[in-house]
Structures are given as structure tokens and as C-alpha cells.
Amino acid sequence: MFILYRTFFGSVAYAPFYILRFPFYKVINVKQTKWYFERTEHPEQLVSTADKLRYYRCGKRLFQSEVADYAGINTSTYLSYESGDRDYYPIDKMKRIANLFDVDILELLDDYNRFLYDGQGKQIRKLRKSMGLTQYQFGKRMGVSAGAVKRWENDRVVIFKSTWEKLVHLAHTIREQKTDRKA
Structure with missing residues (x-):
């Protein structure tokens, strides 16, 4: 709390000033979110890692930049994760993302990346x-x-x-x- 004051015709007027902090509701692309949640009731039905990443990110109402920051990668790199342009997803980054989404890493990986993860x-x-x-x-x-x-x-x-x-x-x-x- 802060006290604001100002002079008013030679006298000083005081007023309390509160700073309220609250998160703004994040608007995710509504069309995209609706499509993902209507497409499948269960994320296990999703096959590609890119689809799984989008599904969980939209479910958590996170921006791509927020996931990228948490994983310690550039936003453009994370965009390539969700675009499906890549085959290999680094396990250390996927572990961090799985932690953010509060899911097991195996739920995010497709068969190829699971093969790599299993050694x-x-x-x-x-x-x-x-x-x-x-x-x-x-x-x-x-x-x-x-x-x-x-x-x-x-x-x-x-x-x-x-x-x-x-x-x-x-x-x-x-x-x-x-x-x-x-x-």
C-alpha cells in the first residue's frame, strides 16, 4: 500500500493507493483449442509429439513463449516442436516440458522418440x-x-x-x- 498526496488550495490531501496484482486471463487461439479438444477426448489418441505438445499446452492455457522460456529454449525452436517439422526432440527439454505440463514424459513422446528415450x-x-x-x-x-x-x-x-x-x-x-x- 502506498499513500498518495497532493496539495489542494494550500492544504495537503492524502489518499490510500493499493497496487493489486492478478494474472490476466490468457486468450489462446480459441479455434485451435476447440479443434484439439473436440478432436480427441483423450491425449493417448494423439500420435505425434507435436500434437501432444499442443494439446497439453492448450489445456494448461499457456503461450508457446511461456513453454519455451520454461524449457530454456528459443520460442522459434519451440514453434518447430509444435509444427511437426522435426523428428527428434531432445530428451532434456522434453523432461522440462513434461514437468511444466505435469505429465509423464512418455505421454509426450511418439514411438520414435520413445525408442530413443528407452536407449x-x-x-x-x-x-x-x-x-x-x-x-x-x-x-x-x-x-x-x-x-x-x-x-x-x-x-x-x-x-x-x-x-x-x-x-x-x-x-x-x-x-x-x-x-x-x-x-
Whole structure:
């Protein structure tokens, strides 16, 4: 509280002055919010990380710039997260965003990013060994060098999404072959 005063015809007039602080209601794009909440009743139905980020952000009535500030990234970077232009989302940033949205990080990640989160190296190594292949043989089958396979298995390089899709297809084919052999 402050006291305001002013002189008025030679006398001093006093009045209390209160500063009230309250958040303004944030107007999020109403059309966008309505579309997301009508599109799905449950966020589990959303497939892409970009859609999940938009859904939770709109649900929390946050601006993209606020999420970006909290995650410690530029607003333009966060805009690319929500636009769906990127395949890979850094896990450390996604953990912060999940914390802000008060959800488990796994609820925000699509299948590809969940694969990376669960440790691409150990999963690739497990698949390669289940096939009984060397890194060279596995790389040849995937269309990459043995060095690339080694870097993937040691988590030094993130596998591209297009290559991951080949890997998923290969794993599915192997499972089918094993099932056919048993039958």
C-alpha cells in the first residue's frame, strides 16, 4: 500500500493507493483449442509429439513463449516442436516440458522418440544379436556402415527416423519369420 498526496488550495490531501496484482486471463487461439479438444477426448489418441505438445499446452492455457522460456529454449525452436517439422526432440527439454505440463514424459513422446528415450543402443544391439549378425552384416542389411552401427549401439549418434522405420520393419519381419518357423 502506498499513500498518495497532493496539495489542494494550500492544504495537503492524502489518499490510500493499493497496487493489486492478478494474472490476466490468457486468450489462446480459441479455434485451435476447440479443434484439439473436440478432436480427441483423450491425449493417448494423439500420435505425434507435436500434437501432444499442443494439446497439453492448450489445456494448461499457456503461450508457446511461456513453454519455451520454461524449457530454456528459443520460442522459434519451440514453434518447430509444435509444427511437426522435426523428428527428434531432445530428451532434456522434453523432461522440462513434461514437468511444466505435469505429465509423464512418455505421454509426450511418439514411438520414435520413445525408442530413443528407452536407449537406442541397447535395443539395436539386442536386435542385432538376436539375428546372430555382426555389426558389419547388420549394417549391410540396414544399408549403413559398420561404423554407423557401432556409433548407434554406443549411443554416440542418434539414429535417423527414416532408418529407425527400416529397423522397425526389419524387427517385424524377423518376428514373423520366427512365428512361421514355430508353426
